[in-house]
Amino acid sequence: MAGRMAAGSAALADLVRPASGTDPAGAHRLLPVLPELAGLLPNRGLRRGSTVAVGPGHPARGGSTSLMLALLAEASRAGSWCAVVGVPTLGAAAAADLGIELDRLALVPYPGPEWATVVAALIDGVDVVVTAVPGTVSASVVSRLAARARQRGSVLVPYGRWAGADVTLQVVRGAWEGLEQGRGRLRRREVTISARGRGAAARPKEIRVWLPGDRSTRATKPTPSRRTSLTVVGK
Structure with a gap:
């Protein structure tokens, strides 16, 4: 198998x-x-x-x-x-x-x-x-x-x-939106994503985004005392 x-x-x-049309010369x-x-x-x-x-x-x-x-x-x-x-x-x-x-x-x-x-x-x-x-x-x-x-x-x-x-991405915080007074529908989640990596990505970064998104991303700087990394959405 x-x-x-x-x-x-x-x-x-x-x-x-x-089908993907990858450029072997690396132009893209x-x-x-x-x-x-x-x-x-x-x-x-x-x-x-x-x-x-x-x-x-x-x-x-x-x-x-x-x-x-x-x-x-x-x-x-x-x-x-x-x-x-x-x-x-x-x-x-x-x-x-x-x-x-x-x-x-x-x-x-x-x-x-x-x-x-x-x-x-x-x-x-x-x-x-x-x-x-x-x-x-x-x-x-x-x-x-x-x-x-x-x-x-x-x-x-x-x-x-x-x-x-x-680069490693990690979700470090998250909160759902949509429920009000015990009723409603979960519509989207605001998550805080951190990134850390090697070379040019060695400096930690952190942003807050909506998933699914509405283009209202707010970028923030991680506090010096907190380790940050990037996490993917999962169950």
Whole structure:
């Protein structure tokens, strides 16, 4: 089964690479992100060949899955293919609500024990590859997948704890809006997202955004005494 899954992912990558139109000369090295999230990234976009992790947030805060999807939305609308591996609870309706083009989204909910092989195959042809991190991952696997993303010009988005990412996003606070006096409907969530990484991303950043967004982002500076990191929306 794992072999068939990897073969299927490789076949998908072969079909997607020409469809995405990736420039082998590297003329278009940045994939766009929502304006609300651009300030968290050192290049204000997803740099091809980079690893941008969405770290695990506190279960009570939530918001990690929404953050992960929001990170893909603008690139998807601009014509890039995206893949999400190992997130069986991800719903197409939620992805569409956050702006992802479903005809350019590949889902691999159950990659099997050879998940790293499946992810590597998708990196070969898909612009942005999200993968849930299955527990503890060896340093050799981390290095191998990051190197493959650099070589192929894809963006690797680990969804969970991942050592050595160029940038790690994490939801540190969140509050729902919509309920009034015990009734109403949960409509959107205000989340505080922090970012920390290496090189140009070493200086911590923090913003507050609405997910789903309404373009009313408010940027804030983290206090010196507080550790900040980036977390993706999740259950």
